[in-house]
Amino acid sequence: LLAAAGPARGRLRLLFAGRRSRAGVREAVTGVRAAVADAAERGLPPLFAQVSADLLREPGSPAAAWVDFELRSAEYYSLLAELSGSGPDRDAAEGFLPSGMAGRVRGLRLDDARLRVSLRGYQSFGARFALVQKRVILGDEMGLGKTVQAIAALAHLAAHGETHFLVVCPASVLINWTREVRARSTLRAVPVHGPERREAFAEWRESGGVALTTFDALHALPDAAESGVRPGMLVVDEAHYVKNPETRRSRAVSGWSGRTDRVLFLTGTPMENRVEEFRSLVRQLRPELVPAVGAGHGAAGSRAFRRAVAPAYLRRNQRDVLAELPAVVQVDEWEEFGEGDLLAYREAVAAGHFMRMRRAAYARPETSAKLNRLRELVAEAAGNGLKVVVFSYFREVLDTVRGALGDGVYGPLSGSVAAARRQELVDAFAAADGHAVLLSQIQAGGVGLNMQAASVVILCEPQIKPTTEHQAVARVHRMGQIRTVRVHRLLAADSIDQRMLDIVARKERLFDAYARRSDVAETTPDAVDVSEGELARRIVEEEQRRLGAPTGG
CATH class of the missing domain: 3.40.50.10810 (Tandem AAA-ATPase domain)
Structure with a gap:
């Protein structure tokens, strides 16, 4: 169009063009104007300006490229699928x-x-x-x-x-x-x-x-x-x-x-x-x-x-x-304490009892916000014919979950269940037609058992050691798993859950900076974990100060 519209740049050139040529020039000018108007309507001028600025930048370092990929992986995957035709x-x-x-x-x-x-x-x-x-x-x-x-x-x-x-x-x-x-x-x-x-x-x-x-x-x-x-x-x-x-x-x-x-x-x-x-x-x-x-x-x-x-x-x-989904989708499910949960939590904080604070959200099953959300997640999985594994550190919490879900639940797997019996429960869960729920203590389910029949994982509470969660999820997401695994972590706002996540996240970021992409991640899992005693002491003291409870309990 630009070449055909060229004579319109000067009156003399247009004058010496023949009548037929002038008609073609006018048609080309109209086409150029329409193209420019369409580009402006689609917001292309600022996009081209951005591209120009991007092209003048120095190439990014491999580390910067990797960080960009982690922040915008959805864009990368979509573009790769589009370019390769594999979407x-x-x-x-x-x-x-x-x-x-x-x-x-x-x-x-x-x-x-x-x-x-x-x-x-x-x-x-x-x-x-x-x-x-x-x-x-x-x-x-x-x-x-x-x-x-x-x-x-x-x-x-x-x-x-x-x-x-x-x-x-x-x-x-x-x-x-x-x-x-x-x-x-x-x-x-x-x-x-x-x-x-x-x-x-x-x-x-x-x-x-x-x-x-x-x-x-x-x-x-x-x-x-x-x-x-x-x-x-x-x-x-x-x-x-x-x-x-x-x-x-x-x-x-x-x-x-x-x-x-x-x-x-x-x-x-x-x-x-x-x-x-x-x-x-x-x-x-x-x-x-x-x-x-x-x-x-x-x-x-x-x-x-x-x-x-x-x-x-x-x-x-x-x-x-x-083809566009990552292998594992993690969702933090934040809940507000119910009235009974909050009372149980405040009592545990006042007593300075770290483990009771961790399971207080399930202390009053009839009003438990976490338990209510867990039931909703299981019901949605049932509607889609998906199998669910529920992990908790506490056997007492799993018993509460079992009572809330009723019949047709497998487990719970725990340290007191013989290894052969644990495998039988996992096999029966896998063989069940359609939806099923398996309950497991996270320590028992994190080692030696393959649960890839499931595609939904529910973590009843955050864990002190990140590797405990990683190993448990790995029981589900492993070779043989053909569906995306969705991991729901149930969390109570303004509670021990939030304090634990803040502290563990800082530890994980430090570990990521030095060891995540090296053999150290496999050979020294303790590098990313935290001292249980130190973490418990810090969180109990922070929560006692926040809630105005007496310290030193």
Whole structure:
């Protein structure tokens, strides 16, 4: 185009060009202008400026390159998959949507100016699906990052002028949502929960941001009409909580969804196994689709079901996008102490009893926040037919977990169980058809047993020695494991858990700097571990000071 438009640079050259040539020149000039306008619309000028600056930099050192890879591994893996042609099947990664709909979703340019995280290809597609289709259910299998896709959609809308967003979730994941919004985006997170929830709600209504509240708190707040706020998007996590339209929580959510143009329901349970549940959720989002979804669609298989419900439902399984996933996905599940848990914890702190402090979160099973979250994780794994291994340092905690989960649980494996019997339990767990749960003390499960039938690991509490956790997870994630392993670590905010993580993380960073990528990591595991006595003393004293308990106990 530039060559053809060349004569337009001077009047004399254009004058001596023939009539036909002048028409071609004008056409080329129009083409150049259109190309420049398109480039400006797509934001290419600042990108080219950035590239120019990057090209003038000195080459990075190998160490700097490795650090960059660790910080942005998702971008590297996505780019490598794209260049090598080894990425996941596009139809599968796009949830087998009809080609026309998938094309419209791909055509939206996701604005990531307010994001602090790199999205994998299928995650970007999920966020764009929510934006294009407006009122949808995102039903990705557990471990694929539904939360981050929702945050990406919110960030896009914020970049385009929306100011208010509302997230409704179970109390067990409220802290995680708050942390994720702050860590993954520049959006302002406003927890609307607890005794000061009305004040927090009024502050959100006035100043905007992402209001994060629970199902139980939502109905106690001003409703959508009363508040006068029209959120840019409503996100409902664990959406199966509102499947029954007669419940108070469902009516509260429905009131907001009726006044919000964009609504995103998140659920990790496969809807094709729960067609009636799906119809109930779709009735709140897209009632016109309900007559088209019959009970026979689920029986016809997942692809047939997804084609029938494509305008309002997107689900990808791990096997669909496995090429883009790391081998192990680790998630810290932060919980707030329940009233009974907190009382038990304060008593243990006052007594200066380190081990009681570690297991206090399970001292009152009927109100235990950790136990409640563990049940939710196991239920989601059951919905997906996944096997789960639950590790704890304490036999007493495992007994509590067993009581909470009921029948059909294997174990617990412990030091008092003979080695041959332990292997029998592991074999029976592996042979079980579909979902199963195995309980194990982390010391007993960390050595000599292979548990690769599982793909979900739940750690009931952080461990004093990082190598204890690493070895236990390695029992699951090893040769023969064909699925991504998802590791959930249950943690209580403002407690011994947080103090332990802070101290151990500092030790691990020092170790990483010197030994992580050498034989030392294999030959001297104690290099990364900490002195149990010293750690216990420091944490007990810190917590006694923080809670105003008498020291020296």
